[in-house]
Amino acid sequence: MVPSDGAVPEDDALLARYAGGDLEAARMLMDRHAGRCLSLARRMLRDETEAEDIAQEAMLRLWKIAPDWRSGEAKVSTWLYRVTSNLCTDRLRRARRQMVDLDQTAEPADDGPSVQARMEAGERVAALHQAIAALPERQRLAVQLRHLDEMSNIEIAEIMGTSVEAVESLLARARRALAAALAGRKAEIGFG
Numbered sequence: 001m002v003p004s005d006g007a008v009p010e011d012d013a014l015l016a017r018y019a020g021g022d023l024e025a026a027r028m029l030m031d032r033h034a035g036r037c038l039s040l041a042r043r044m045l046r047d048e049t050e051a052e053d054i055a056q057e058a059m060l061r062l063w064k065i066a067p068d069w070r071s072g073e074a075k076v077s078t079w080l081y082r083v084t085s086n087l088c089t090d091r092l093r094r095a096r097r098q099m100v101d102l103d104q105t106a107e108p109a110d111d112g113p114s115v116q117a118r119m120e121a122g123e124r125v126a127a128l129h130q131a132i133a134a135l136p137e138r139q140r141l142a143v144q145l146r147h148l149d150e151m152s153n154i155e156i157a158e159i160m161g162t163s164v165e166a167v168e169s170l171l172a173r174a175r176r177a178l179a180a181a182l183a184g185r186k187a188e189i190g191f192g
Contacts, residue, residue: 011077
């Protein structure tokens with residue numbers, strides 16, 4: 001519930017209220033953060049169902065830690081992004097270990113393009129997504145957090161468990177790699 005003075009409660013205060021049994025505080029935290037967790041998981045996993053599972057698991061972990069949350073040590077949003085990215089990374093690693101020989105696998109049925117695929121139709125977007133997907137995992141995560149989620153380098157460093165300088169280096173290398181990957185496709189994607 002929003003106070004009568006119109007001020008929006010901080011995440012730490014909402015988490016403390018939830019730990020005390022306030023379900024409205026939980027709803028407010030969900031409204032603020034679940035969508036961004038889901039968005040990050042979608043981009044990392046490229047699978048809607050898996051992304052929904054990850055976002056739900058990240059929020060469940062927040063609810064479990066609520067009674068022990070130490071205000072001021074980390075931002076709730078940063079903690080959630082780190083948990084979400086770690087869960088996605090774990091899921092991707094597990095999937096790589098479980099891959100089977102494609103020659104022995106039946107051709108999957110084509111269910112048509114997803115809503116996201118239809119929305120992102122267009123050569124420029126497809127080319128950019130393809131180039132981002134080819135980046136090494138940590139560079140790809142840094143680019144997604146910086147340019148798609150519009151996070152600061154400080155927040156990204158906290159999420160990735162590294163220094164701001166390392167984030168800047170990851171972003172610089174990623175930008176150079178993207179420029180090189182797209183340079184030969186300028187005419188094809190309408191830039192020349």
